[in-house]
Amino acid sequence: MVLYGQIIKNIFSIDEVFNAIIAVLENFCIAFNNFFLILCKYLKFIFVFIILTIGILTLLRLRGVYRQSRLVSKDKQEDLFMKPRLILGCSYIVLAFGILFNYITYFLIWILDPLPDKLIFSFIDFDGIDPFYLNRLMNLSTCQFPHEKTIYYCFSYFSLFSLLQILVSLWYLINNNRLINNPRKTFMWLISGVMEGLLFGFNTSLPFFL
DSSP: OHHHHHHHHHHHHHHHHHHHHHHHHHHHHHHHHHHHHHHHHHHHHHHHHHHHHHHHHHHHHHHHHHHHHHHHTOOGGGGGGHHHHHHHHHHHHHHHHHHHSSHHHHHHHHHHTTSOOOTHHHHSOOTTSOHHHHHHHTOGGGOOSHHHHHHHHHHHHHHHHHHHHHHHHHHHHHHOOTTOSOHHHHHHHHHHHHHHHHHHOSSSSGGGGO
């Protein structure tokens, strides 16, 4: 009888330890969620600064190429990339100010929404996982617990990284300057950014910039 009571006591103590671990993890998730929301405010301005710098550098390099071609009297073959670079530089500057003042962000959310993405849930949809639980993770408004929001925020981070990869890779390819010593690697980064966008969503991170 004493042994049975000791076993019951140990079982209850194990449950208490398990509940304590869950409570610690949930508190960590709450702290991480607050940190992520603050981080997004900084990432917005860093993202805008990167895109604006890319656009300005593109226009400055275009001006240098134009002057050099006039001084050396090169063929018009060099001018074939001038219009794409001009369009790219102006587009990146408009994109930077649009994200800063939110109107491009709303436009990107609207235009990217129909694209098939968030395919990561198709890979983790194994037997034994409640489909209703996975559906809650697909939208921040349906997340009920702190750890669910943490998972969604992690997906948002990879989504932002994929957008940045695509933008920088396109700039490298169109400029085609000395910075590109391995075009194959640039294509791999571009394809990797598209794959990450399909897995984690192209516009998963954009609402946090509003």
